[in-house]
Amino acid sequence: xxxxxxxxxxxxxxxxxxxxxxxxxxxxxxxxxxxxxxxxxxxxxxxxxxxxxxxxxxxxxxxxxxxxxxxxxxxxxxxxxxxxxxxxxxxxxxxxxxxxxxxxxxxxxxxxxxxxxxxxxxxxxxxxxxxxxxxxxxxxxxxxxxxxxxxxxxxxxxxxxxxxxxxxxxxxxxxxxxxxxxxxxxxxxxxxxxxxxxxxxxxxxxxxxxxxxxxxxxxxxxxxxxxxxxxxxxxxxxxxxxxxxxxxxxxxxxxxxxxxxxxxxxxxxxxxxxxxxxxxxxxxxxxxxxxxxxxxxxxxxxxxxxxxxxxxxxxxxxxxx
Numbered sequence: 001x002x003x004x005x006x007x008x009x010x011x012x013x014x015x016x017x018x019x020x021x022x023x024x025x026x027x028x029x030x031x032x033x034x035x036x037x038x039x040x041x042x043x044x045x046x047x048x049x050x051x052x053x054x055x056x057x058x059x060x061x062x063x064x065x066x067x068x069x070x071x072x073x074x075x076x077x078x079x080x081x082x083x084x085x086x087x088x089x090x091x092x093x094x095x096x097x098x099x100x101x102x103x104x105x106x107x108x109x110x111x112x113x114x115x116x117x118x119x120x121x122x123x124x125x126x127x128x129x130x131x132x133x134x135x136x137x138x139x140x141x142x143x144x145x146x147x148x149x150x151x152x153x154x155x156x157x158x159x160x161x162x163x164x165x166x167x168x169x170x171x172x173x174x175x176x177x178x179x180x181x182x183x184x185x186x187x188x189x190x191x192x193x194x195x196x197x198x199x200x201x202x203x204x205x206x207x208x209x210x211x212x213x214x215x216x217x218x219x220x221x222x223x224x225x226x227x228x229x230x231x232x233x234x235x236x237x238x239x240x241x242x243x244x245x246x247x248x249x250x251x252x253x254x255x256x257x258x259x260x261x262x263x264x265x266x267x268x269x270x271x272x273x274x275x276x277x278x279x280x281x282x283x284x285x286x287x288x289x290x291x292x293x294x295x296x297x298x299x300x301x302x303x304x305x306x307x308x309x310x311x312x313x314x315x316x317x318x319x320x321x
Contacts, residue, residue: 173207
C-alpha cells in the first residue's frame with residue numbers, strides 16, 4: 001500500500017489514510033541488522049542515555065547528530081525532548097533547559113515529577129495497575145507562550161503517552177505508545193521503537209517482570225517522498241531471522257538504575273570531551289554494551305560486545321566499510 005500523497009510544509013509525504021497500530025511480539029529484537037537500512041546505532045544509544053538522564057541539551061545529543069540543531073528553537077536545546085518530560089516534569093510555562101549530568105536532574109525533588117519513578121511506584125503497589133502512564137504532551141508548555149499567543153516552535157512532541165501494563169495472561173510487561181504523528185524512516189524505525197522498547201526492557205527488570213509485547217499506535221504514519229527509493233530497497237531485503245537478545249541485568253530497583261545512568265553519563269561526557277581515553281567496567285553487561293557503542297563512535301576501533309547482535313552490526317560497520 002503506497003498511502004496517500006500530501007504536501008506538508010513544502011515536502012511530499014505518503015500517508016496512511018487511517019491510524020495505524022502494530023504489535024511487536026519480541027521487543028528484544030530492536031536492533032536493526034538490515035544493511036540497506038544504514039541504522040545509526042550510535043544515535044539510538046546516545047538518545048536513550050539522553051532520555052534516561054532527563055536532558056534536552058544539544059551539547060550532548062548534537063555531538064552524535066549534527067543536524068539536530070535544525071529542530072531547535074534556540075540553538076541550545078530541543079524543547080520537545082522527552083528526557084525532562086519523563087524525569088523532571090514541572091508545571092511551568094517556561095521550556096526546559098537541562099544540560100547537566102544525570103545526577104543533578106535525578107536527585108531534584110522540588111517542584112518536579114519523575115514519571116519513570118511514578119510508573120515503578122504504581123507497579124510496586126499493584127502489579128496489575130492501569131495507572132502507569134507517562135505523559136509527554138504538556139499543554140502548559142506546548143500550546144501557548146508566556147504572552148498567551150499560540151506557541152510557534154520547530155519541536156512539537158510527536159509522542160503523547162507511554163502506558164506500561166502487565167499482560168493479563170502472563171508475568172510480562174507490555175508497553176503501549178501513542179503518537180500523534182510518526183515518520184517511518186527517521187522516527188519509528190530509526191529511533192522511537194528502539195528508545196521505547198529499550199525503556200520497556202529496563203522498566204520490566206526494575207519491577208521484576210519479563211519483557212512482553214510492544215504496541216506502536218500512530219494517528220498519522222508517513223514517509224517522505226525523497227526517501228522512497230531507500231524504503232523500496234529495504235522492503236526487498238529478505239530477512240531469514242529476527243535476532244533478539246535479553247541481558248541479565250545487574251540492577252533491580254530504580255535507585256540502582258539511576259546510579260548506573262549517572263556513572264554512564266559522567267563517563268560519556270568525559271570521553272566526548274577527550275578527558276578519558278578508555279572504557280571502564282560498569283559491572284553490568286547492559287551498561288557495558290551501552291558504553292561500548294558510544295566508545296566506538298569516538299574511537300573507531302574494535303570491541304567485543306556481550307550482545308552478539310551488536311557484534312554483527314558493528315562488524316558490518318568496521319569489517320565491510
